[in-house]
Amino acid sequence: MFKKLINSWQRKKLLDKKYEYLFDNPLKDEYVCLDCETTGLNPKKDEILSIGAVRIKQNKILMRKTLNIFVKPSKEITEESIKIHQIRPIDLQKAIEPKEAILNLLDFIGNRPIVGYYIKFDIAMISKYTKEYIGVSLPNHQIEVSSMYFKTRKRSSDYEFVDLKFDTIMKNLDIPELGKHDALNDALMTSMIFLKLRDLSPANSTFYTG
Amino acid sequence: MSLRDQKSFLSNIHPFELLTEEQMDKCIRHMDIAYYPKDEVLITPENIPNHFFVIIKGIVHEYKEDEILVDYHYQDSFDANSLIYGKTNNSFKVYEDLICYEIEKTIFLELIENNDGFKNFFLNNLVNKFQTLKDKEYASELSSFMIAKVEDTILHPPCIVEKGTKLIDAIDKSMQYETSTIIVKFDTHKYGIITDSLLKIKVLLEGRDLSIPVEEIAISPILTVNLDDYLFEALTLLIKKNIKRVGVVNNEGEIQGTLEQIDVLSHFANHTYVVDSKIKNARTLKDLKEASGELVDTVKTLNAKGVKVHHISNLIGQLNTKVYKKIYKFVVPEELQNNACLIVMGSEGRNEQIIKTDQDNALVVKDGTDVEQYRPYMQQITETLIDFGYPPCEGNIMVSNPFWCKTVNDYKKDTARWIEAPDMQNYMDLAIFFDSFAVAGDKELLINLKDDLFNKLHDKDVFMAYFARATLTFDTPSTVANFMTKTYNIDIKKTGVFPIVQGIRSLSLRERIRETTTVKRIKILQQKKILEAEMANELLEAFDVLNTLRLKAHLQKIQDSKKINNEIDTHSLGKIERDLLKDSFKIVNNFKKFITYVFKIDKIS
Numbered sequence: 001m002f003k004k005l006i007n008s009w010q011r012k013k014l015l016d017k018k019y020e021y022l023f024d025n026p027l028k029d030e031y032v033c034l035d036c037e038t039t040g041l042n043p044k045k046d047e048i049l050s051i052g053a054v055r056i057k058q059n060k061i062l063m064r065k066t067l068n069i070f071v072k073p074s075k076e077i078t079e080e081s082i083k084i085h086q087i088r089p090i091d092l093q094k095a096i097e098p099k100e101a102i103l104n105l106l107d108f109i110g111n112r113p114i115v116g117y118y119i120k121f122d123i124a125m126i127s128k129y130t131k132e133y134i135g136v137s138l139p140n141h142q143i144e145v146s147s148m149y150f151k152t153r154k155r156s157s158d159y160e161f162v163d164l165k166f167d168t169i170m171k172n173l174d175i176p177e178l179g180k181h182d183a184l185n186d187a188l189m190t191s192m193i194f195l196k197l198r199d200l201s202p203a204n205s206t207f208y209t210g
Numbered sequence: 211m212s213l214r215d216q217k218s219f220l221s222n223i224h225p226f227e228l229l230t231e232e233q234m235d236k237c238i239r240h241m242d243i244a245y246y247p248k249d250e251v252l253i254t255p256e257n258i259p260n261h262f263f264v265i266i267k268g269i270v271h272e273y274k275e276d277e278i279l280v281d282y283h284y285q286d287s288f289d290a291n292s293l294i295y296g297k298t299n300n301s302f303k304v305y306e307d308l309i310c311y312e313i314e315k316t317i318f319l320e321l322i323e324n325n326d327g328f329k330n331f332f333l334n335n336l337v338n339k340f341q342t343l344k345d346k347e348y349a350s351e352l353s354s355f356m357i358a359k360v361e362d363t364i365l366h367p368p369c370i371v372e373k374g375t376k377l378i379d380a381i382d383k384s385m386q387y388e389t390s391t392i393i394v395k396f397d398t399h400k401y402g403i404i405t406d407s408l409l410k411i412k413v414l415l416e417g418r419d420l421s422i423p424v425e426e427i428a429i430s431p432i433l434t435v436n437l438d439d440y441l442f443e444a445l446t447l448l449i450k451k452n453i454k455r456v457g458v459v460n461n462e463g464e465i466q467g468t469l470e471q472i473d474v475l476s477h478f479a480n481h482t483y484v485v486d487s488k489i490k491n492a493r494t495l496k497d498l499k500e501a502s503g504e505l506v507d508t509v510k511t512l513n514a515k516g517v518k519v520h521h522i523s524n525l526i527g528q529l530n531t532k533v534y535k536k537i538y539k540f541v542v543p544e545e546l547q548n549n550a551c552l553i554v555m556g557s558e559g560r561n562e563q564i565i566k567t568d569q570d571n572a573l574v575v576k577d578g579t580d581v582e583q584y585r586p587y588m589q590q591i592t593e594t595l596i597d598f599g600y601p602p603c604e605g606n607i608m609v610s611n612p613f614w615c616k617t618v619n620d621y622k623k624d625t626a627r628w629i630e631a632p633d634m635q636n637y638m639d640l641a642i643f644f645d646s647f648a649v650a651g652d653k654e655l656l657i658n659l660k661d662d663l664f665n666k667l668h669d670k671d672v673f674m675a676y677f678a679r680a681t682l683t684f685d686t687p688s689t690v691a692n693f694m695t696k697t698y699n700i701d702i703k704k705t706g707v708f709p710i711v712q713g714i715r716s717l718s719l720r721e722r723i724r725e726t727t728t729v730k731r732i733k734i735l736q737q738k739k740i741l742e743a744e745m746a747n748e749l750l751e752a753f754d755v756l757n758t759l760r761l762k763a764h765l766q767k768i769q770d771s772k773k774i775n776n777e778i779d780t781h782s783l784g785k786i787e788r789d790l791l792k793d794s795f796k797i798v799n800n801f802k803k804f805i806t807y808v809f810k811i812d813k814i815s
Contacts, residue, residue, distance in 0.1 A: 059244055059245050059246060060242045060243065060244045060245075060312070061242060061243040061244070061245075062242050063216070063238075063241055063242045063243055063311075064239055064240060064241065064242065174267065174307065175267075175309070176266050176267045176309060178215055185215065188243070191243075192243070192245060192309055195245035196245060196247075196307065199247045
């Protein structure tokens with residue numbers, strides 16, 4: 001109820017009516033999994049360098065419909081950040097303008113729920129751009145794989161520590177490791193985690209009601 | 211996975227590496243990644259999906275009714291058949307959570323249509339599949355299945371002279387060719403040879419004139435190998451016949467050149483040659499021990515050089531026979547040597563014991579000769595062999611055992627008893643004895659005994675059925691998963707090698723085949739139309755795969771100073787080896803059914 005209210009309020013702020021579809025009820029059993037590589041961890045001042053996204057339909061990751069875009073940064077990327085995301089200036093040669101990239105992404109995602117690992121951060125990053133271009137932040141439903149994972153772990157008490165590191169989750173779920181620090185590969189591994197966890201109770205009933 | 215990652219994943223999987231760049235791109239553009247939890251049924255006869263599966267992670271089982279036929283693992287793909295033929299009798303079920311690629315059916319069929327290599331892989335039968343794998347240079351995993359051919363060596367152009375040429379002119383011509391080998395052409399496809407040592411003996415020593423025609427001293431026919439024979443076969447021939455060179459002919463039988471021992475040896479380690487001459491030159495048991503001690507190194511070298519296991523066992527067999535011969539000569543007094551025959555039996559008799567695991571030998575003494583006078587020498591032979599590192603036989607099947615050292619007549623009584631009142635021990639004794647091979651002394655004694663055995667078995671169908679039933683003694687797994695998951699050590703002798711050996715042995719006994727090696731027996735059985743060509747070829751391939759894996763495990767155990775047994779660790783197998791092993795087990799299981807059928811084993815059990 002509350003959510004609907006926010007939604008309709010958001011909807012009014014849309015600059016371009018073309019994007020109204022973002023607020024429609026999504027198709028059943030379809031998702032988008034995404035991952036962004038950024039210049040840093042602060043959505044306020046950092047920028048997106050690349051976005052990898054895949055669609056998931058039922059039990060399949062639709063590899064033939066992937067998105068892998070590089071985004072032109074407004075300023076030169078620092079040596080520090082290169083070390084982390086391993087995107088070198090040369091990798092950005094085929095990069096496109098942020099606006100084009102984000103609008104492409106919106107077309108790709110549509111109104112599907114968005115799956116990710118610490119997805120709040122990615123959504124915050126993307127929303128920074130969408131607010132500027134279409135007036136609203138990403139309204140899509142979000143599914144966090146680390147909390148799905150958390151719920152499937154048997155714990156002796158509520159205070160027991162659960163290691164939620166990406167590598168740990170991958171290892172415990174026996175997900176094959178693909179190349180690292182590539183937005184698309186990360187999105188893909190996250191999709192596999194999602195598909196696998198989706199079958200495990202109790203996550204089954206708790207998430208992705210959409 | 212980025213396109214590049216997908217490409218590298220796929221191109222590591224045979225036969226995807228055969229796709230052109232363009233075909234590969236197309237394939238990748240039309241595939242998804244799917245996830246299926248355990249127990250999900252992927253394919254049934256009623257429901258054939260619209261895509262081809264390639265496993266990224268997980269295990270899938272293929273069932274026929276309730277029986278597991280095949281299991282698929284990382285990098286395996288399925289099920290081309292149901293896509294190509296649009297139907298399947300089997301179902302496929304996820305055994306361990308599956309993550310896989312799914313390639314669209316139409317694209318998969320299009321690739322098959324447009325790429326012959328790709329097509330052949332999926333359409334070929336098992337034997338061809340083996341061949342395709344072997345023809346590819348999977349350097350590390352398959353090197354032991356590969357081998358150089360005669361034509362790969364440098365051939366010396368032959369100095370050929372016509373019949374009637376004066377010897378002096380022939381020698382002159384050979385000088386121009388810078389060779390010491392003169393080939394004499396008698397007729398089309400009929401050649402003789404004159405070598406330096408022949409000139410020394412037949413001309414210098416016998417004081418002959420150089421104007422005689424060449425055919426007067428030439429040795430004919432010249433021993434030859436074919437251009438596309440394995441180089442290793444040439445080496446075996448050189449060592450077996452104790453010669454330095456052979457002629458090389460093409461498929462039309464025309465001499466193309468000569469192959470010198472030294473050429474062959476430069477291809478392999480000098481090792482084999484060294485061991486051979488050491489055995490030849492040994493003047494004492496101590497020399498001989500030293501020489502035979504190097505056999506294991508020879509095996510290692512040959513194996514590392516990628517020599518086929520069948521050829522290694524052949525060569526080791528030749529060298530081994532020489533060792534036995536020398537021991538017999540050194541130990542048994544000369545006047546006793548020709549009244550008896552030293553035989554090796556069982557795996558030694560079949561020439562299939564590469565790494566010594568035991569010794570099975572016996573002495574056959576001529577009727578009317580006092581056996582007792584041989585006993586002390588036989589004791590000494592057994593002790594010598596043990597000293598040489600031939601482990602003693604647990605069943606005491608050794609010449610030192612009086613049971614295995616007696617007259618022809620006594621052996622005949624034994625074989626009669628084995629056939630009339632058989633029990634498991636007698637079946638095994640007969641099996642071992644049937645594989646006997648004469649290594650020293652009077653070979654006629656053994657020939658006589660085998661004739662007698664064949665005659666006694668005439669019309670003994672029930673006996674033969676019991677004898678053949680031993681083929682079924684041990685189970686052969688039908689999947690690799692059985693031992694991938696639980697126990698991953700399997701006894702490759704019991705599960706694979708023995709059933710082939712015993713089944714073939716039973717057929718050979720019935721067909722009166724004197725050859726003792728399993729490979730030659732299979733070929734003869736095929737000629738006699740007892741085995742169909744397809745089954746014979748499959749058996750040869752499977753036998754080779756199983757023995758290769760066994761040898762590899764043996765060598766590993768020697769290196770780790772572990773006790774040698776026949777267990778192999780299936781976890782250490784590579785993808786191709788695992789596939790070959792699975793296919794081999796399939797062949798062994800089929801063969802068991804065949805043996806059950808032809809000997810009517812069902813009727814007796």
